[in-house]
């Protein structure tokens with residue numbers, strides 16, 4: 001069923017229910033739709049009621065586009081210089097490593113191996129190692145972490 005707001009030639013507005021739009025057209029053409037006020041059969045559709053218009057509009061409307069990817073600003077920031085909060089985190093990590101670990105410099109890979117095989121005191125160490133050295137350590141089952149070594153926060 002569909003409800004049309006109708007208007008006769010004399011300006012009377014009224015509403016009437018029809019099976020569908022085609023049913024209204026047939027009845028109106030046949031002079032079967034008459035104004036309840038003056039009996040005029042020269043009626044025309046006025047605006048449809050908002051409720052009907054809303055339902056029909058929603059049905060035909062395409063899906064709303066998905067919201068823009070929230071990751072975009074993050075990706076943009078990652079491509080540029082380190083965000084301040086990341087830099088601060090890395091500086092805190094560096095300070096913590098320097099406080100609790102021994103610096104072994106270029107001997108890192110060798111010392112890590114000695115610790116792993118019980119030839120040196122078990123402790124946290126840090127130092128420099130090439131990617132090849134780090135990979136060799138990993139293959140021996142020695143856990144190493146590569147960190148971006150940022151300037152100290154205190155300069």
Ligand SMILES: [Zn+2]
Pocket residue numbers: 008009010011012035036037038039040
């Ligand atoms: Zn009328």
